[in-house]
Amino acid sequence: xxxxQFSETHTIPFYECDVNNRITIPMLINVLILASEHQNExxxxxxxxxxxxxxxxxxxxxxxxxxxxxxxxxxxxxxxxKGTSYNRYFAYREFWLHDQAGNELVKVESIWVLMNEQTxxxxxxxxxIIAPYESKKVKRVPRLxxxxxxxxLAKADAKQYQVRVSDIDFNGHVNNSVYLEWMLxxxxxxxxxxxxxxxxDIRFDNEVxxxxxxTSSVVVDSTDRDRxxxxxxxxxxxxxxxxxxxxxxxxxxxxxxxx
Amino acid sequence: xxxxQFSETHTIPFYECDVNNRITIPMLINVLILASEHQNExxxxxxxxxxxxxxxxxxxxxxxxxxxxxxxxxxxxxxxxKGTSYNRYFAYREFWLHDQAGNELVKVESIWVLMNEQTxxxxxxxxxIIAPYESKKVKRVPRLxxxxxxxxLAKADAKQYQVRVSDIDFNGHVNNSVYLEWMLxxxxxxxxxxxxxxxxDIRFDNEVxxxxxxTSSVVVDSTDRDRxxxxxxxxxxxxxxxxxxxxxxxxxxxxxxxx
Numbered sequence: 001x002x003x004x005q006f007s008e009t010h011t012i013p014f015y016e017c018d019v020n021n022r023i024t025i026p027m028l029i030n031v032l033i034l035a036s037e038h039q040n041e042x043x044x045x046x047x048x049x050x051x052x053x054x055x056x057x058x059x060x061x062x063x064x065x066x067x068x069x070x071x072x073x074x075x076x077x078x079x080x081x082k083g084t085s086y087n088r089y090f091a092y093r094e095f096w097l098h099d100q101a102g103n104e105l106v107k108v109e110s111i112w113v114l115m116n117e118q119t120x121x122x123x124x125x126x127x128x129i130i131a132p133y134e135s136k137k138v139k140r141v142p143r144l145x146x147x148x149x150x151x152x153l154a155k156a157d158a159k160q161y162q163v164r165v166s167d168i169d170f171n172g173h174v175n176n177s178v179y180l181e182w183m184l185x186x187x188x189x190x191x192x193x194x195x196x197x198x199x200x201d202i203r204f205d206n207e208v209x210x211x212x213x214x215t216s217s218v219v220v221d222s223t224d225r226d227r228x229x230x231x232x233x234x235x236x237x238x239x240x241x242x243x244x245x246x247x248x249x250x251x252x253x254x255x256x257x258x259x
Numbered sequence: 260x261x262x263x264q265f266s267e268t269h270t271i272p273f274y275e276c277d278v279n280n281r282i283t284i285p286m287l288i289n290v291l292i293l294a295s296e297h298q299n300e301x302x303x304x305x306x307x308x309x310x311x312x313x314x315x316x317x318x319x320x321x322x323x324x325x326x327x328x329x330x331x332x333x334x335x336x337x338x339x340x341k342g343t344s345y346n347r348y349f350a351y352r353e354f355w356l357h358d359q360a361g362n363e364l365v366k367v368e369s370i371w372v373l374m375n376e377q378t379x380x381x382x383x384x385x386x387x388i389i390a391p392y393e394s395k396k397v398k399r400v401p402r403l404x405x406x407x408x409x410x411x412l413a414k415a416d417a418k419q420y421q422v423r424v425s426d427i428d429f430n431g432h433v434n435n436s437v438y439l440e441w442m443l444x445x446x447x448x449x450x451x452x453x454x455x456x457x458x459x460d461i462r463f464d465n466e467v468x469x470x471x472x473x474t475s476s477v478v479v480d481s482t483d484r485d486r487x488x489x490x491x492x493x494x495x496x497x498x499x500x501x502x503x504x505x506x507x508x509x510x511x512x513x514x515x516x517x518x
Binding site: 013018024026030031034037073162165166168170177184185 | 273
């Protein structure tokens with residue numbers, strides 16, 4: 001039996017877009033997560049129910065994001081998601097973003113765990129919570145590409161960020177989309193005006209809290225000019241909070257993407 | 260003849276909310292501005308048309324925001340706006356946010372100017388641009404309350420912010436909602452957990468650009484315990500970029516607002 005699929009449409013407002021009028025990567029993540037939250041609600045297993053009834057919540061540990069095209073201001077997109085499969089500790093969820101003509105703009109694979117809200121420890125999957133998604137029980141969930149690690153952190157470009165009140169979500173932790181904001185902001189604006197991500201592999205290792213001072217480090221690897229790569233790390237003190245590898249396409253003169 | 264009124268509904272997603280699940284003040288401003296942008300489009304005088312045809316754009320110089328109640332995650336609100344009146348240099352625009360039962364949640368008054376995109380100088384109102392709104396031509400537009408100024412800036416609490424790429428909007432300048440984020444973030448999280456704004460008067464004096472280092476200063480005036488007041492200034496070097504006065508209500512134990 002295939003997992004239940006959920007779809008809804010969303011019209012992108014100006015404040016979800018960047019200086020080039022394309023949806024920002026943090027907002028791309030937010031709108032996709034919104035679709036999965038709406039599926040959770042529809043199936044009677046939303047965040048509040050999970051916390052109230054079981055004292056647990058979903059936490060994402062990695063995303064693999066394939067971007068064909070980023071939708072722009074005022075365009076209407078269809079978000080689709082399903083909880084494809086799971087094993088004892090991990091759940092594999094897929095997301096798609098389509099334009100109104102049915103073209104696939106973005107495909108996201110993600111790995112999730114259930115975490116005890118008090119102890120912040122991973123708990124095993126419970127049938128009560130998983131059953132409504134009709135996810136396939138598997139031995140191994142797919143392995144997402146592991147982001148590269150910066151070899152010499154001292155030589156990387158780095159910016160520091162004090163966690164803002166507005167970075168904190170409902171759970172009291174930094175919202176996942178904020179890590180992507182820190183990662184992108186470590187790149188110069190001139191870079192972000194010339195390149196657009198076509199692949200992002202990101203892994204969340206440790207939670208960041210209000211008051212933490214984080215460092216966003218980046219190394220640009222342009223040895224292959226057709227495949228500019230950036231390697232990112234968010235660190236809090238000596239601890240890695242998140243790491244990511246981005247592959248970029250050059251933006252052509254018309255402002256659209258090269259394939 | 261009364262000015263043309265525009266309304267639309269909006270359902271608030273989790274990522275427009277704060278740690279208490281209420282819409283954030285920066286997002287409140289964004290969703291209201293979205294309604295005015297949609298009115299501009301409907302009337303054929305949207306941002307792109309103004310820039311392409313006249314080389315000018317709308318810039319807000321002050322808001323007076325009265326908050327009866329802040330809507331929460333997943334609630335649907337009605338945004339309403341009209342370009343009420345104007346004179347040679349200033350336009351007066353009103354906004355309302357209502358819940359689905361028709362209760363007024365928020366009322367915003369605002370003063371706008373038209374600015375030349377190249378010279379960044381104010382230009383006089385042109386009939387071509389104003390006519391579609393059916394705004395009333397007046398001698399004087401209403402004067403909004405002027406925010407107080409911090410008397411001794413050296414004694415204020417202050418935080419510094421490096422302008423992020425993601426703070427920059429379509430115009431290449433810091434989006435207005437970001438000033439409100441900096442202002443609020445200068446307050447401790449414990450304060451923001453206990454109080455909720457009921458009145459915000461904000462004035463934008465000078466534009467901030469990418470790469471600028473800004474200081475967000477705040478003084479909390481709690482001499483009148485029933486009317487906690489905070490005075491805010493955003494400065495770039497020696498220049499005031501924005502100033503604001505917030506009046507706060509204590510949040511009662513149920514999490515709702517005291518009147």
